[in-house]
Amino acid sequence: MTNPVTPPHYIVRKISRIRELRGINQDTLAIKLGTSQQTVSRMEQSETIDDEKLVEIAKILGVTTEAIKNFSEEAAINNYNTFNDHSGDNFLGSNCSFTINPLEKLIEVVDENKKLYERLLQSEQDKIAYLEQMLKNK
Incomplete structure (x- = not known):
């Protein structure tokens, strides 16, 4: 210790x-x-x-x-x-x-935003697929 x-x-x-x-x-x-x-x-x-x-x-x-x-x-x-x-x-x-390296911070923020955008895009694509499936079933 x-x-x-x-x-x-x-x-x-x-x-x-x-x-x-x-x-x-x-x-x-x-x-x-x-x-x-x-x-x-x-x-x-x-x-x-x-x-x-x-x-x-x-x-x-x-x-x-x-x-x-x-x-x-x-x-x-x-x-x-x-x-x-x-x-x-x-x-x-x-x-x-x-x-302090502001470039590293900027890259980190851009990467986080890109991941968020990709999750949002996937969510929207899932919604569209679900709605298309609902229309086919009617």
């Missing part, structure tokens, strides 16, 4: 914020952790997390454990602004350990 880590500024709140910024909900994190959404919710409300769980969560979120430990809203905003500042070499000189 590992010793719980009690980092400053409640590391689990940092995990929660990074999860939100990455567009990952508690259900998705729970599935990837092999646990329930309620367990993730309780974890995010606690004050400690063990080292093994932190490593596992960092991997799922696509960041390092150090990025989680050192995460701050101000740093995230500054890194975002730096990435969007094309006036100088700040982007190339940035030492950011936490990035």
Whole structure:
């Protein structure tokens, strides 16, 4: 059993914020952790997390454990602004350990919409087949 880590500024709140910024909900994190959404919710409300769980969560979120430990809203905003500042070499000189890939998020949303559309289309095709069958029986 590992010793719980009690980092400053409640590391689990940092995990929660990074999860939100990455567009990952508690259900998705729970599935990837092999646990329930309620367990993730309780974890995010606690004050400690063990080292093994932190490593596992960092991997799922696509960041390092150090990025989680050192995460701050101000740093995230500054890194975002730096990435969007094309006036100088700040982007190339940035030492950011936490990035958000909007393209990945867009692809994920498009895939979800495509699956939804396919289910709706199949439902409509099933309705049409059923109605055609009803007409034949009359």
